[in-house]
Amino acid sequence: MQKVTHISILILGAVMSDPRTPTPAPAGDTYKGWVFKWTNYIKGYQRRWFVLSNGLLSYYRTQAEMGHTCRGTINLATANISVDDACNFVISNGGLQTYHLKASCEVERQRWITALELAKAKAAHMEPESDDSGDDFSSSSAPVAPGQGGGSHNSDVQSALRTLSSKVEDLSTCNDLISKHGSALQRSLSELDSLRLTGEAGDKIRQVTERATLFRITSNAMINACRDFLALAQAHNKRWQKALQAERGQRVRLEETLEQLAKQHNHLERAFRGAAHANASADIKSAAGPEKGEASDEDDENEFFDAMEEAPEFITVPADPQFHKRSSSNISGFNSDLCPDDQSLNEEPLAMSQDSPSQDLVPLKKRRTRIPDKPNYSLNLWSIMKNCIGKELSKIPMPVNFNEPISMLQRLSEDLEYHELLDKAAKCHSSLEQMCYVAAFSVSSYSTTIYRTGKPFNPLLGETYELDRQRESGYRSLCEQVSHHPPAAAHHVISDRGWTLRQEITVASKFRGKYLSIMPLGTIHAIFEKSNNHYTWKKVTTTVHNIIVGKLWIDQSGEIDVVNHTTGDRCHLKFAPYSYFSRDVARKVTGVVMDKDGKAHYVLSGTWDEKMEFSRVMQSSRRGENGTEGKQKTVYQTLKAREVWRRNPLPEGAETMYYFTALALTLNEPEEGVAPTDSRHRPDQRLMEEGRWDEANVEKQRLEEKQRSARREKERDRDKATASQRTSSQSEESTPHDSHQACWFERCEDRTTGEQVHIYKGGIVAAGRAAQTYFELSVALKRLTH
Known part of the structure; x- marks a missing residue:
């Protein structure tokens, strides 16, 4: 019901023009900006994002909250706006809500005051008249038959009429505001003039009075022009509406006529093509029967209708994966209509099949989708x-x-x-x-x-x-x-x-x-x-x-x-x-x-x-x-x-x-073919997956204790080797050898980071070495089976 129109924003921008970049920024029918709001005696004034729109003033913690969380709203139609000092101002809504606000400077505060007053005047002016705003449009709008395409034209006409009416109302609102502020200015100047000040103050007052007189003359001229324009616009408003409706009706009738002509042309073209096809099939002796000729004629009709349709500039059609699978004739299922990303993902099986041409014919291994459910074991x-x-x-x-x-x-x-x-x-x-x-x-x-x-x-x-x-x-x-x-x-x-x-x-x-x-x-x-x-x-x-x-x-x-x-x-x-x-x-x-x-x-x-x-x-x-x-x-x-x-x-x-x-x-x-040291061969892990947790605990402790024993034994051997090297005069500066050498990785310095890391040496793990003695996975498996 309440709104701040485009003319309000334009006038607001003219009033608040300043060489400095303003903090608030108008956007369409809204006015936004950062303002400091009093929260409490602990935090004091906090920076908040305020939005003035449709006669409502709302605030948020950040701009990102505008889409989901509003911290408070005041209806300006019934709000009181007062100024405390150069930067502070107060907005109160009948004692229910009161916002103590502070701008960063006096110019910015004046911008907000002007915007708030304009929005308040607009909201108060539009509220009682909002019920009758659509009567002229609804009464003057002619009904349009369905399927004639008149709905969009009708909405365009109504939108244009609403815009014109809104602009006239904005002009009326600005007229009232100028009259109000002009009268207040005149009263203030009369009061100053009655003080009879002398000296420099008196000269300043006389200068201000002269400028105010010029402003009053100009304002009165503009007010008279606005009043004349309003009277003229109101007198010709219904005439413009009827003219627009007549133009719309004439356009609809032209569209109907063109549509009938297109149908007649379409019918004649089909008749001509059918006759030409019948003559050609009669002259040429072929094995095709009448049914085939009729089917071909139907195909031609379908092609003609497709060609006559108005094609958009471009069409996006989602590809159906099932269709590609069904229609693809190559082995990999690659379709040339896919986007480059999808092409690269589907080209891989072809590239992998260079060594073995029949590799793609072998279906991919079906991976499992379930494991045994986790047992419900209680534990302190x-x-x-x-x-x-x-x-x-x-x-x-x-x-x-x-x-x-x-x-x-x-x-x-x-x-x-x-x-x-x-x-x-x-x-x-x-x-x-x-x-x-x-x-x-x-x-x-x-x-x-x-x-x-x-x-x-x-x-x-x-x-x-x-x-x-x-x-x-x-x-x-x-x-x-x-x-x-x-x-x-x-x-x-x-x-x-x-x-x-x-x-x-x-x-x-x-x-x-x-x-x-x-x-x-x-x-x-x-x-x-x-x-x-x-x-x-x-x-x-x-x-x-x-x-x-x-x-x-x-x-x-x-x-x-x-x-x-x-x-x-x-x-x-x-x-x-x-x-x-x-x-x-x-x-x-x-x-x-x-x-x-x-x-x-x-x-x-x-x-x-x-x-x-x-x-x-x-x-x-x-x-x-x-x-x-x-x-x-x-x-x-x-x-x-x-x-x-x-x-x-x-x-x-x-x-x-x-x-x-x-x-x-x-x-x-x-899986078959993996190395004997692969994690899939761990018996304790396999027992746990199968739900046999008690057996898994026993096997896990045995494997870990075996590893600890092997590690202690290697440390003893290393200490003995170190002691013997220290007693030998030929190897006084030698260092102990590493206790473990990885099989598929070698320890070296990383060229990029300078860290000591293990780098992959290359090779195929599945064809690798036998299980290490301390690992004993194969032995553990035999013990479980026996």
């Missing part, structure tokens, strides 16, 4: 954890009740759950856009941990895990436990789609009584062949809360710097820790992609358990918080956000299967 948690406070978790023997039937090597391979992000990154031509996908990949690895409160099995020294998804997804992954104390695993992934991923992760964990902190140490590397871009980043800290009392839940916190060592680009990601008092969304992640000069190009936002979006930065500026200049905050103006990653839904019944993802359900699936 405090009886086990009370002696573990302050100790490193890797040195504490834990029952399988705290585990999930998967090893740390397999859990590390779960980072490839969203490998398609790296596939898309490999196709990017811009290194900055590629950085967005790499950063989203670094966040996506945490989405699998949202419900996963179980601890993975600690790998035994020399344990390996190979994940071959070359035919399905184009990559092969290999992990090996290269150190026992501290526990460290090396991971290497090779993809046919142009990227390589490698990492060496050492996990340090501390139990603090109420929560458990898990701190991954090590660097992750992603290398892209086409662009030669080399990215590195580290993992953040994982915290498991409510260890003693309550429901377990997991949080990720910390900061990640994704660095492109080739171009110098950098992305700083921040994982906000959960806080009960924070108003931000839980599990929030924010980041900025910058080039080597520190200029921001993209802004990333989202949550590590749901999705990530990125927006291109168009402009950035620094602004003090709450009007102060001490603490600066960067404000980015961005384009519309685009989703770069979203979490895949969990399989059905995941709550009874340790909340495993679709990939995690297949990681421990038995």
Whole structure:
């Protein structure tokens, strides 16, 4: 019912023109800006975002809240506006609501006062007349037959009439305001003139009086012109409406006539084509019967109708995957109509079939989608954890009740759950856009941990895990436990789609009584062949809360710097820790992609358990918080956000299967041809997956104790060798030899980071060496079977 029209904003802009950049900004029929609002005696004035629209003044904490949370609203139609001093003003609504506001300067305060008064006058003027605003339009609008296309024309005419009527009403409102303020100015000048001041003050008053007289003369002339225009507009208003309606009716009749002519032309054309086809079929002797000729004639008709239809400039038709599968004649199912991204994903089976032409004919292995349900075992948690406070978790023997039937090597391979992000990154031509996908990949690895409160099995020294998804997804992954104390695993992934991923992760964990902190140490590397871009980043800290009392839940916190060592680009990601008092969304992640000069190009936002979006930065500026200049905050103006990653839904019944993802359900699936040291051969892990937890506990303790014995024996041998070397004069400066040499990785210095890491040597794990003696997996399997 109440509105602030465009003419109000134009007049407001003319009144408040100032060479300085204004804080509030008009936008359409609204007026927005930052104003300081009194909150309480503790916080004082706080910076708030105010919006004046449709006769209502609303405020928000930030601009982002405009879409969902309004902190308060005052109806200006019944509000009182008063001025306290140069910068302060008060808005009250009959004692129910009172806003004590303060602008940054007197000019800005005057802008708001003028805008508020104009909106209040407009709201008060429009409120009683709003009921009759549509009578003329409804009475003068002629009915239009359905299907004639007159609905849009009628709405256009009504919209134009509403706009004209609104402008006339705006002019009337401005006329009243000018008369009101002019009278007040005249009274004030008369009061000043009656004081009979002498000297400089008297001269100033006379100058002001002369200028006010000129303003009064000009205003009166404008008021008279406005009054004449209003009278003329009101006299000709209905005449204009009738003229517009007549034009609309004439247009509708012309459209009907054209439509009839088109139908007649269409009918004649079909008749001509049918006659020509009948003559041709009569002259040519062929095997085609009358039915075939009639069918052909129908086809011609269909083609003619399609050609006569008005085609849009372009048409977007979604492709049906089932149609492509059904209509494709090649082996790989590749369709040339797919977009480039989809083409590259479907070309891989063809590229892989070069060595074996019949490889694509072999169907892909059907992976399992379920594992046995988790048994309901009760356990006194405090009886086990009370002696573990302050100790490193890797040195504490834990029952399988705290585990999930998967090893740390397999859990590390779960980072490839969203490998398609790296596939898309490999196709990017811009290194900055590629950085967005790499950063989203670094966040996506945490989405699998949202419900996963179980601890993975600690790998035994020399344990390996190979994940071959070359035919399905184009990559092969290999992990090996290269150190026992501290526990460290090396991971290497090779993809046919142009990227390589490698990492060496050492996990340090501390139990603090109420929560458990898990701190991954090590660097992750992603290398892209086409662009030669080399990215590195580290993992953040994982915290498991409510260890003693309550429901377990997991949080990720910390900061990640994704660095492109080739171009110098950098992305700083921040994982906000959960806080009960924070108003931000839980599990929030924010980041900025910058080039080597520190200029921001993209802004990333989202949550590590749901999705990530990125927006291109168009402009950035620094602004003090709450009007102060001490603490600066960067404000980015961005384009519309685009989703770069979203979490895949969990399989059905995941709550009874340790909340495993679709990939995690297949990681421990038995496969032939893997190395004897592969995690799939661990008997304790297999027993736990099958629900035989008591047997799994016994076997887990036996394997871990066997490993500890082997380690102590190796340490004794190393001490003896060291003692003998020290007694020998020829080897006084020699160092003890390493107690373990990894099979598929070699220890060397990383050229990029300068760290001592394990790098993949190459080779095929499945055809590797026999099981190590201290590992004894095959022996353990025989003992279980007998």
